[in-house]
Amino acid sequence: MEKSYCPIDTFINVIKGKRKGTIILHLRQGDKRYSELVRLLPDISERMLTKQLKELEEDGLILRTVFPEVPPRVEYRLSPLGQEIYPYLKGMYKGGMLLENLIDNT
Template sequence: MIEWNGRKYRCPVEVSMDVLSGKWKCLMPWHLHDGTKRYKELERIVPGVSQKMLTQQLKELERDGLLFRTVYPEVPPRVEYTLTDLGNSAYPILEMMHMWGVNQLGLVDRPA
């Protein structure tokens, strides 16, 4: 058994699946790789995600150490999300997923 972040796993692939699985979860580090984003920016970038689901998945990514959440003491409140080093380390995996998707769709030289 492997223990990480208070959870037990049978193999390292389970850790990756646990941290990155979720309908929208992979998209957060994918889009944050370009730089810090506010909550509303992420909401616009990922059309179709509900506020509840976006909030939940951002909290899980923060809990697992993939992103930092910064709250500024302003009115209205400003919240920004930035990838951690761990979050940035997942980017090559996401690039491979992107390329796999491009290949499956038969797309060539089209932007993400």
């Protein structure tokens, strides 16, 4: 996690990326297997999804559990930090909806 001069920049730098906010919003609804996340995010490649999940895990926002089965099963869930930042992402979501409505009405 890269610290910036301003805490707002730190927050944005951690959650920016292809669909990171959306991944967190989906995980707020419950643990998800990798294949579920692939289905929920059809507009990004599996390679990009894997990259974003790895970065979120490195930044401490999500937790990854590998079950010792054949074939291996991997589940993702929000970490306590991920749970804590959820309300801020929800606020950003609402702000985005407001802006989309304004753009649609112009």
